[in-house]
Amino acid sequence: MAAKLISLTDISRVYVTGDVEVRALDGVSLDIDEGEFIAIMGSSGSGKSTLMNILGCLDRPTGGRYVLDGREVSGLSRGQLAEVRNHVLGFVFQSFNLLTRTSALENVELPLLYQGLRTRERHARARAALERVGLADRAHHTPNQLSGGQQQRVAIARALVGRPRVILADEPTGNLDSRTSLEVMALFQELGTQGITIALVTHEPDVASFASRVVVMKDGKLLSDARQQPKRAALAVGAGAAGDAASP
Amino acid sequence: MNLWQTVRAALRAILRNKLRSFLTTLGIVIGVGAVIAMMAIGAGARADIQANFAAMGTNLLIVLPGSTSAGGLRGGFGSMPTMTNDDMAAIGNDLASVKRVAPVLRSNQALISEESNWTTSVTGTTPEYFAIRSWPMDLGAAFTMQDVEAGTKVVVLGRTVADKLFGVNTNPVGQAIRIGPMPFDVIGVAAAKGQSSMGQDFDDVAFIPASTFAHKIQGRFNNFLQGTIYVEALTDDVVERAQKDITALLRDRHHLAATEDDDFSIRNMGEMAAMREESTRTMTTLLASVAAVSLLVGGIGIMNIMLVSVTERTREIGLRMALGAKPHNILSQFLIEAVVLSVSGGGLGIVLGLGAARWLGQLFHSRPQIQPEVIVASVVFSASVGIIFGLYPARKASQLDPIDALRYE
Numbered sequence: 117m118a119a120k121l122i123s124l125t126d127i128s129r130v131y132v133t134g135d136v137e138v139r140a141l142d143g144v145s146l147d148i149d150e151g152e153f154i155a156i157m158g159s160s161g162s163g164k165s166t167l168m169n170i171l172g173c174l175d176r177p178t179g180g181r182y183v184l185d186g187r188e189v190s191g192l193s194r195g196q197l198a199e200v201r202n203h204v205l206g207f208v209f210q211s212f213n214l215l216t217r218t219s220a221l222e223n224v225e226l227p228l229l230y231q232g233l234r235t236r237e238r239h240a241r242a243r244a245a246l247e248r249v250g251l252a253d254r255a256h257h258t259p260n261q262l263s264g265g266q267q268q269r270v271a272i273a274r275a276l277v278g279r280p281r282v283i284l285a286d287e288p289t290g291n292l293d294s295r296t297s298l299e300v301m302a303l304f305q306e307l308g309t310q311g312i313t314i315a316l317v318t319h320e321p322d323v324a325s326f327a328s329r330v331v332v333m334k335d336g337k338l339l340s341d342a343r344q345q346p347k348r349a350a351l352a353v354g355a356g357a358a359g360d361a362a363s364p
Numbered sequence: 365m366n367l368w369q370t371v372r373a374a375l376r377a378i379l380r381n382k383l384r385s386f387l388t389t390l391g392i393v394i395g396v397g398a399v400i401a402m403m404a405i406g407a408g409a410r411a412d413i414q415a416n417f418a419a420m421g422t423n424l425l426i427v428l429p430g431s432t433s434a435g436g437l438r439g440g441f442g443s444m445p446t447m448t449n450d451d452m453a454a455i456g457n458d459l460a461s462v463k464r465v466a467p468v469l470r471s472n473q474a475l476i477s478e479e480s481n482w483t484t485s486v487t488g489t490t491p492e493y494f495a496i497r498s499w500p501m502d503l504g505a506a507f508t509m510q511d512v513e514a515g516t517k518v519v520v521l522g523r524t525v526a527d528k529l530f531g532v533n534t535n536p537v538g539q540a541i542r543i544g545p546m547p548f549d550v551i552g553v554a555a556a557k558g559q560s561s562m563g564q565d566f567d568d569v570a571f572i573p574a575s576t577f578a579h580k581i582q583g584r585f586n587n588f589l590q591g592t593i594y595v596e597a598l599t600d601d602v603v604e605r606a607q608k609d610i611t612a613l614l615r616d617r618h619h620l621a622a623t624e625d626d627d628f629s630i631r632n633m634g635e636m637a638a639m640r641e642e643s644t645r646t647m648t649t650l651l652a653s654v655a656a657v658s659l660l661v662g663g664i665g666i667m668n669i670m671l672v673s674v675t676e677r678t679r680e681i682g683l684r685m686a687l688g689a690k691p692h693n694i695l696s697q698f699l700i701e702a703v704v705l706s707v708s709g710g711g712l713g714i715v716l717g718l719g720a721a722r723w724l725g726q727l728f729h730s731r732p733q734i735q736p737e738v739i740v741a742s743v744v745f746s747a748s749v750g751i752i753f754g755l756y757p758a759r760k761a762s763q764l765d766p767i768d769a770l771r772y773e
Contacts, residue, residue: 174686174766195690202688213683213770217380229369230688278688 121281121313122148122171127180128336129166140166141177142336148315150281153308153346155324156317158333165286167333168317172205172284173197185281202230206275210287212267214259220246220270221255227278245273249303265296272303276312283307285316289323301326302349367700374701377673378708388669389709391662392749396713396742397720398655404721404732406648410641411733417637423600424496424634425607426468427455427593427614430627445588446627451617452593459613461606463598466493469577469591475519475570476542477529484525486543486570488577488591494554496596504537504552507573515575519548522567523556546580548572603634662709663749670702670757681761682769695762702754703747710746714739 129141140163148154158164169175170182173189176197182190185204192200201207206227214223224242233241246252249269259267268288275283285304289297304314305326316327324330325347332339378385430446449467456465469488474481487493490512494500507518521529521536530536536550557566572581582590597606607630614628674681681694689697721732 169767172686174770195692198685198688198690198693201686207686209770213679215680215683226684227687229373230684230690230693232366235369274687 119150120147121150121152121185122146122315123181123183124170125181125183127167127170127177127182129163129170129175130178139336141170143180144333144336144338145180146331146338146341148282148313150313151308151311152329153304153314153327154316154329154331155327156315156331156333157319157321157324158339159319162333163336164317164333166336168284168286168315171282171315172207173200198230202227202278204281206278206280206283208268208271208275208283208285208288210290212259212264212271212291214267214270214274216260217258219256219258220251220262220273223259223270224274224277226274231278241277242273245277246270248276249273263296264292265299268292268296268300269303272300272307276307280312282313282315285314287318288316289318289320297323298349305346305349370696370700371704373697374704377701378705384669385705388665389662389705389712391658391665392706392709392746393662393713393716395655395657395659395662396710396746397716398658399652400714400717400734400738400742401720401724401732402648402651402655403738404717404734405724405728405730406644406651407733407735408725408730409644409648412730413637413640413644417633417640422634422637423597423603425595425597425603425610426631426633427595427610428629428631429589429592430629445590446618447589447593447614448587449589450587451614452589454613454617455593455595455610459606459609461598461602461609462595464492464496464596466490466496466594467574467589467591468493468594469574469582469589471577471581473543473570473581475521475525475529477536477539479531480529482525482528484522484568484570486572486577486581488572488574488581489594490574493571493594496594499557500555501552502555503535504550506552506554506571512573512575515573515579517546517548517576517580518551518572519543520552520554520571521550522554522569524565524567525570526550526553543570543572543581600634603632607632659745659749663706663753666702666706666750667753667757669705670698670754671760673701674698674757674761677761678764678769678772681764682766682772685764685766686770691762694764695758698758698761699751699754702758703750706746706750706754707743710743713746714742717742 124144124146127141127144128139131138131140142163144163144167156164156167166175170177173184173192174197176192177190180190181188184200187200189197189200214220215226221239221242224245225238228238228241243252243255246255249272251266251269251273254262254266254270259270262270268291272283272288283304288304289300292300301323304316308314308328314327316323318324325344326349327344328346329341329343331341427447452465452467455462466489470485472483473486474483475486491506491508494506501520502523504520506520507516511518519541526534526536529541530539535553537552539550541548541550554567554569554571559565578590595606595610597603610630611626615626618627620627684694718734721734725732
């Protein structure tokens, strides 16, 4: 069995607005092993986004312990959390969040800027990451010159370029059609086989079926946690990616 | 993210909105340009004044005789001859603070050569005058004390007068001219001194011995001196003492009681130079402060546009934070963007200021002096404007919450 990469123990997150106390997370305990592909499901308001923010070190829990890659991160400062996000985590967003009027290559380089790498090494690593997602020939295109699927692949390259241990994806297929969704999921599965841990938030059971483990949340608590045989997206993708590469 | 990368990212962000960035920096451009132009013109004007008074001699005192008062109507200075040749000799001989003295008797006269004529200011004086004004001869020689004692009819022409009477750049030494009905020999031409800042031509003059002037032109034979006395103090430092000494000596010689006013007056050229310079300096400072207000306004413009930029780019800020930017990375990104904006405005302003100074200099026939320290100060100042007015928006950006910023629409 692989080593524990993420360990949440009795995590809670309480928002206080005026007199009202909202328990977005209520005593969540969850361990994620290295190389797992986990899908977090739940209806809106179930706390899955809050859980994602805490996993992503964007937010700090009001209670409980969060150990990431052997390090207790729940008490770190903003600057230290930024460093953890930079070195250990990669993010993929529903709306891609690419910088407009900026080339794919420069978008992918963004996390490396904050690692203080030299220009030459940044270029080399960003190119390699684009190659990994099959977009080496689109390096100098700006986001508005790319299709939605291509944009999301650029965003995945950006998440990969910092050599993270975990990639966190928040509804990564929410803005994509079903065919491009398949491509993206295939890419995630492929990364999973290369040893990268992936945590994905979705409300589509279809998307969750590609994961090796599905966690369902409700009212800030874990409702169910099941390992499953993932549906393979690779076959569908081979054709999709080939077709994509041929398109102008 | 090192400084160079941050500057490059800032330049890219600025060039993304070229027109907006240009309009934002316009306040700084105009402010820096105006300050530089004003300072250059002011320094040029001061240098002109200094050069003019240096041409006059800064350790020069001019003693004027007193005024007449007839039936309540008071004439100007010099309307009553209260000083004698003996007074002048006493000033020259008895006072340690005085180096030289010379009488200056003046009247406008028509000078007539064989081919032409010209009316100019004729000065009756002694050879000392040329020493006091440090005015060398270009051609020939000045008259001597013997000429003054004998009252010979010789004349030294200014360059302009020589040109008018004999043609440009001719040598009139040895020629004869008439001043009114009297024949004079031209014995010298004084070196050209040029124009004063007021456009007065220093070379439009002619000099004859003081005794000749008094006898032949003024037609006076008594000992009173119908004109002024030029006094050169020993050094620049004792000009004021010389002024006091002369006052005491003349009061004593004129037997004035303590309650009586002076029957003469003394003008101090150094003091006048200082006053003129002071007023120019005040004017320059005033204009430059008005220009500096434009810099302040420019700074507020930059702050405004940076605040807009922070709002517009909230999602970008959130994204950068999620990808690992620390608060200080975001702070320096926006701060440097503000500084790059203001400094490029300052650079444009320097170009504009230098151009404006040249143009204004041509317009007013003055020679603007570009002071390097003013340029350095402008760059430093515009950078500080960027830092001061960029700090608030940059801090605002760096303290955004990454989750809220990412969700911002």
